[in-house]
Amino acid sequence: MSAIKEVKAKFSQTKVKEILSDYRLAVESREASLIGRREVFMGKAKFGIFGDGKEIAQIAMAKVFRKGDFRAGYYRDQTFMFAIGQLTVQQYFAQLYAHTSLEADPASAGRLMNGHYATRFLDQEGKLINFTENKNSSADISPTAGQMPRLVGLAYASKLFRENSALKEYTNLSHHGDEIAFGTIGNASTSEGMFFEAVNAAGVLQVPMLISVWDDDYGISVPQEYHTTKESISKALAGFQRTENDKGFEIITVKGWDYIALIEEYQRAEKICREQHIPVLFHVQEMTQPQGHSTSGSHERYKSKERLEWEAQHDCIRRMREWIIGDVHILQEEVDAIEKEAKASARQAKDRAWKAFTNDVRKDQLRVTEILEKAVKQGERGAEILHVKNDLLRSINPTRLETMKAARKTIRLLINDNGEVKAELLEWLRRADEDNLDRYSSHLHSISDESALKVEKIDAVYTDASPLVDGREVLQACFDAALTRDPRVLAFGEDVGKIGDVNQGFAGLQAKHGELRVTDTGIRECTIVGQGIGVALRGLKPIVEIQYLDYFIYALPTLSDDLACLYYRTKGGQKAPVIVRTRGHRLEGVWHAGSQVGMLLSALRGMYIISPRNMTQAAGFYNTMLKSDDPSVIIECLNGYRLKERLPDNIGEFTVPLGVPEILRSGNDVTIVTYGSMCRIVMEAAEDLEKSGIFSEVIDAQTLLPFDIHHIILESVRKTNRIVFADEDVPGGATSFMMQKVLEEQGAYQYMDSKPVTITGKEHRPAYASDGDYFSKPSTEDVFEKVYALMSEVDPIRYPPLYPGKIV
Ligand SMILES: Cc1ncc(C[n+]2csc(CCOP(=O)(O)OP(=O)(O)O)c2C)c(N)n1
Ligand SMILES: [Mg+2]
Numbered sequence: 079m080s081a082i083k084e085v086k087a088k089f090s091q092t093k094v095k096e097i098l099s100d101y102r103l104a105v106e107s108r109e110a111s112l113i114g115r116r117e118v119f120m121g122k123a124k125f126g127i128f129g130d131g132k133e134i135a136q137i138a139m140a141k142v143f144r145k146g147d148f149r150a151g152y153y154r155d156q157t158f159m160f161a162i163g164q165l166t167v168q169q170y171f172a173q174l175y176a177h178t179s180l181e182a183d184p185a186s187a188g189r190l191m192n193g194h195y196a197t198r199f200l201d202q203e204g205k206l207i208n209f210t211e212n213k214n215s216s217a218d219i220s221p222t223a224g225q226m227p228r229l230v231g232l233a234y235a236s237k238l239f240r241e242n243s244a245l246k247e248y249t250n251l252s253h254h255g256d257e258i259a260f261g262t263i264g265n266a267s268t269s270e271g272m273f274f275e276a277v278n279a280a281g282v283l284q285v286p287m288l289i290s291v292w293d294d295d296y297g298i299s300v301p302q303e304y305h306t307t308k309e310s311i312s313k314a315l316a317g318f319q320r321t322e323n324d325k326g327f328e329i330i331t332v333k334g335w336d337y338i339a340l341i342e343e344y345q346r347a348e349k350i351c352r353e354q355h356i357p358v359l360f361h362v363q364e365m366t367q368p369q370g371h372s373t374s375g376s377h378e379r380y381k382s383k384e385r386l387e388w389e390a391q392h393d394c395i396r397r398m399r400e401w402i403i404g405d406v407h408i409l410q411e412e413v414d415a416i417e418k419e420a421k422a423s424a425r426q427a428k429d430r431a432w433k434a435f436t437n438d439v440r441k442d443q444l445r446v447t448e449i450l451e452k453a454v455k456q457g458e459r460g461a462e463i464l465h466v467k468n469d470l471l472r473s474i475n476p477t478r479l480e481t482m483k484a485a486r487k488t489i490r491l492l493i494n495d496n497g498e499v500k501a502e503l504l505e506w507l508r509r510a511d512e513d514n515l516d517r518y519s520s521h522l523h524s525i526s527d528e529s530a531l532k533v534e535k536i537d538a539v540y541t542d543a544s545p546l547v548d549g550r551e552v553l554q555a556c557f558d559a560a561l562t563r564d565p566r567v568l569a570f571g572e573d574v575g576k577i578g579d580v581n582q583g584f585a586g587l588q589a590k591h592g593e594l595r596v597t598d599t600g601i602r603e604c605t606i607v608g609q610g611i612g613v614a615l616r617g618l619k620p621i622v623e624i625q626y627l628d629y630f631i632y633a634l635p636t637l638s639d640d641l642a643c644l645y646y647r648t649k650g651g652q653k654a655p656v657i658v659r660t661r662g663h664r665l666e667g668v669w670h671a672g673s674q675v676g677m678l679l680s681a682l683r684g685m686y687i688i689s690p691r692n693m694t695q696a697a698g699f700y701n702t703m704l705k706s707d708d709p710s711v712i713i714e715c716l717n718g719y720r721l722k723e724r725l726p727d728n729i730g731e732f733t734v735p736l737g738v739p740e741i742l743r744s745g746n747d748v749t750i751v752t753y754g755s756m757c758r759i760v761m762e763a764a765e766d767l768e769k770s771g772i773f774s775e776v777i778d779a780q781t782l783l784p785f786d787i788h789h790i791i792l793e794s795v796r797k798t799n800r801i802v803f804a805d806e807d808v809p810g811g812a813t814s815f816m817m818q819k820v821l822e823e824q825g826a827y828q829y830m831d832s833k834p835v836t837i838t839g840k841e842h843r844p845a846y847a848s849d850g851d852y853f854s855k856p857s858t859e860d861v862f863e864k865v866y867a868l869m870s871e872v873d874p875i876r877y878p879p880l881y882p883g884k885i886v
Contacts, residue, residue: 089406097406100337101413102420104133104395107157109424110167111369114174114192118373122432122475123174126373127193129156131366132292134394135332137161138340139290139360142348143260146253148616149215150229151262152222153193154292158262162213164197167424171431178517180649182434185217187649188517194218198651199615204526204707206617208250209257216615217648219639222297223263223270227605227636230279231612232259233287237355238613242594244565251617258351259612261289266297268311272636275605280357281318281326282600287357288347292334294365299380312361320356328358334365335397364392439476445506446481447471450488452499459491466491482510521650522684523708528655530686530706531784535735538694538726549693550719552729553583556697557621559730560704561591564619567704570597571606571623571659580625581661581719603632607658611641614654619704627662627713628672634681641709642684655707657700658685663755663806664855665716667846671855673754673839676811678711679782686710686736687783691757694723695780698734705733715755737784739791745773748800748865751791751816753779756804756856763861770877772869782812785819792824799831800872802865806839806855813838832872837864 089097111128118126129136132154140161143149151158159165169183170192178188185196196217201207216228239245240255263273268291280287291311295302307314312331320326328350332343340362347358366389370377378386390396402408450467454460470484485507492500523529560567569584575598578585588596599606603624610622624633637658645653663673678687686708690696696714703710726732742757743764752760757778764774775794779786786792795801801820803813813836821827821834837856844854863880870877 094406094408097337097402098408098416100134100137101395101398101402102416103160104137104157104398105417106167106420106424107133107160108368108395109421110156110170110428113424113428114171115369115373117171117174117428123192124176125191126174127153127191127371128369129154129193130368131294131389131394132334133157134337134398135290135292135334135340135362135365138337138344139260141341142344143213143258145213146210146257147213147260148209148232148257149195149260149262150225150232150612151195151215151260152218152225152264152267153220154264155195155218155262156193159195159215164213164215165195167427168431168434171428172435175431175435177431177435177438179434179438180651182431182438184651186647186651189647189649190218191220194220194647196648196651198648200526200651200653204524204528204650204653206250209616210250210253216612217644217652219643219647221635221639222267223272223276224635224639225261226263226270226272226276227608228611228615228640229259229261229287229289229608230276230283230285230605231609231614232616233280233285233357233612234283234609235259235613235616235618236286237283238568238594238618239616240355242565242592248566248617255286255355256352258286258288258348261287263289263291264297265291265293265295265302265311266300266305269297269305272604272608275602276608277315277318277327277357277359279600279602279605279609284325284355285357286351286355288351288360289358290360290362292365293361293363294334294367296367296371296377296381298371299377310361310363312359315359318359325356328356329361330358331361331363334362335392335394337398337401366393368393436476439478439481442478442510443470443476443481446485446503449499449503449506450484453488453492453503456495456497456499458495462491463488478514482514485510521648522646523686524645524653524706525650526707528705528707530703530708530710530736531787533702533705533733533735536701536728536732538698538732539728540724541727544724544727546722547725548719549721549723550582550585552693552697552723552725553700553714554578554585554587555725555729556700557584558587558590560621560700561587561595563730564704566617566619567621568595568597568613568618569621569623569659570599570609572599572601572625574598574623579623583714583719603629604636607633607636607641607656610656610658611636611644611654614656614709615652619655619657621657621659621700624658624660626670626672626716627660627674628669630660630674630678633658634677637685637711638681642682644684644709646684653707654709655703656709657703658709658711659714660711661714661716663713663715663717664844664851666848667850668843671716671844671851673806673855674811675713675782675805675807676815679812679815682711683783684709685783686781688712688736688781689754690734690780691715691754691778692718692721692723694726695734697726697729698732699736699781701731702733702736713754717755734780736781737787739780739786740778741775741790741794742778743774743776745775746798747773747869748802749775749777749791749794749798750802750804750861750865751777751779751820752804753782754805756806759856759858760804760861762858763865766858766862767865770866772865772877774865779816782815785816786824789824791820792826792829795820795826795829799829800868801826801830802835802837802868804837804856804861808841809836809838811838832868835864835868837861
């Protein structure tokens with residue numbers, strides 16, 4: 079009690095303790111930011127972005143963040159992460175240094191730049207932890223507002239757990255859906271479409287989503303007037319405020335330096351959100367940025383003197399200090415002592431992190447130096463090797479690349495050496511390659527027991543009684559079985575609910591399984607995918623639908639930046655096994671006939687990309703993916719829903735393995751690799767070719783990622799010595815990908831007797847109607863003529879040119 083001037087004390091001892099402890103944390107976090115910036119300027123880290131100026135609000139928010147809750151936030155949230163006990167200051171610095179150890183940086187093992195927070199959702203075996211006993215943060219990404227689509231799903235899961243009684247048994251995932259999904263976002267980032275999509279979706283869905291906007295009036299150098307209507311996101315969104323008659327949001331505004339108001343208002347927000355599942359927009363104004371945006375430039379360039387002065391006056395820590403001394407009546411000396419201790423603590427944590435980081439990196443440096451010393455002594459090229467060694471030792475802040483460079487340069491110098499020292503160096507390099515592969519390139523796909531590649535193959539079973547049905551009915555039976563089998567499975571998307579999707583794959587399934595399992599959504603591709611990511615992170619198994627492949631472009635940022643790289647960026651710490659269902663390839667007309675598979679291949683590494691030729695294959699892939707914990711895209715053939723297929727007797731069980739092409743037709747003259755809707759076109763062409771004496775081997779690649787893992791195509795090329803890749807993508811799209819895989823990776827170039835050929839769609843979007851399709855996409859005639867021309871070049875006597883003088 080000594081420090082408090084007893085006469086005026088208006089807070090209980092416990093409260094005072096809490097206030098001082100909060101203040102201490104704010105100061106320590108601020109100090110971490112200040113030190114962090116210095117570390118970057120000293121060359122000890124590459125880039126720094128810090129949470130200074132946002133400390134107090136984050137401490138207040140942390141008070142209402144309970145076990146079981148989830149966060150989807152951004153790079154300013156260090157104080158919050160410290161406050162919930164999910165980040166130590168040492169770990170914070172480890173990430174700044176890019177320490178590639180999970181122990182040092184559990185969020186990303188050094189893969190992400192600093193300020194990207196995440197907790198671990200998976201144990202060593204890749205199984206989900208008990209979320210209800212943990213404070214959970216989904217993994218941050220850099221694209222502004224990129225966290226918002228995922229936030230919708232994290233909140234939506236609470237609704238599902240609360241309202242779907244079949245999920246009650248999953249007590250490790252949720253406690254009656256009482257969990258709040260906390261989002262944070264910068265003021266300027268609220269200009270992004272994703273923010274508006276997410277806010278609208280949450281208002282419609284009425285889910286427990288509490289979005290805090292950290293408003294410091296700037297987005298890097300650009301002030302509020304350029305970003306937001308009325309220069310205030312809470313004013314701009316006032317129409318979302320719920321009223322007596324209309325559901326909507328609760329909108330709250332507080333000043334970022336007002337400790338008491340922040341605490342009270344967060345408590346109010348929490349109650350509404352947690353108990354009633356009402357989304358809350360929590361607009362924290364008058365925040366500051368004491369050090370500017372990041373280490374890439376100073377804010378003195380764009381903030382006026384007056385603004386800088388205003389920021390200094392409104393600094394939340396300064397204001398809290400004044401309040402503690404003035405209103406809580408703590409002696410200045412005691413506050414000083416707290417500050418001193420907090421700052422020392424941050425410094426010590428930094429020192430520990432640096433030591434651990436450099437020790438780790440230096441281990442390799444020392445080992446290589448040792449080997450190089452031996453090589454110098456050995457004589458041959460000694461002087462040059464000495465030079466390499468000295469260069470290596472000169473580095474002040476060690477990096478792995480310097481050691482690696484020195485080793486690789488030395489290998490060149492030892493080209494004619496076959497001695498022991500070289501063997502030692504080679505052995506070190508071999509191990510370093512392995513280690514670096516693990517450090518920088520592992521965990522692109524699941525390595526758990528549930529990896530899609532480990533799902534056991536179960537053949538489709540047919541009997542005489544197996545009926546011939548429309549393709550869409552095959553899917554419907556598959557989805558029905560999946561929904562019946564596992565209460566965690568759910569499907570949603572535009573028109574998926576009431577009518578059971580535009581092609582009726584889910585027809586009648588909402589009526590049978592309920593609205594929570596098969597659900598319509600608004601037209602909002604980005605947040606449909608985000609909704610999938612969020613619910614999958616929380617342990618459910620969503621099939622989310624993007625109505626046409628053409629509309630993937632709207633969802634692509636979230637698919638690419640968030641879903642595809644989630645497992646990689648957390649080094650196996652989080653997974654979201656979302657199945658993204660879509661339909662593509664040819665139908666009629668532009669925007670309903672897209673086949674942009676090359677785009678997916680470039681953007682979605684980390685997901686599996688599956689392009690089945692018919693609905694039975696598609697059903698088998700759905701069954702495979704539902705058993706796995708990898709995310710995937712399944713592209714159904716737009717023109718296949720009404721084609722007749724036999725319904726397997728084990729529609730809910732049979733699986734199709736990924737990465738295993740199927741030989742649809744055998745032949746010795748030429749191998750044609752294709753997938754999806756092109757399979758039928760190519761098969762028709764192959765029949766025509768046979769009439770001209772050309773026997774093609776037609777291979778359905780089935781999945782593009784992974785691609786032909788057993789090199790079945792190579793086997794075929796060894797026999798035919800000729801290869802054609804056919805699809806509906808643009809020239810240089812997915813056919814080029816397949817060509818690289820087969821010619822370079824599989825080594826088929828050695829067996830080629832003719833140049834490889836690609837048959838693709840035109841460079842433009844497919845034109846409308848049957849004629850548009852014919853002249854935009856490869857036709858049977860196109861395939862026939864291209865393959866025929868290939869054979870004609872080989873044997874013009876046997877296959878006289880169809881169009882003499884014309885190069886096809
Ligand atoms: C999609 C995207 N565009 C641009 C950027 C570059 N960028 C990083 S932070 C930032 C400003 C964000 O400002 P605000 O949302 O107010 O957050 P603050 O940094 O002020 O907390 C910009 C433009 C980005 N990361 N992502
Ligand atoms: Mg800002």
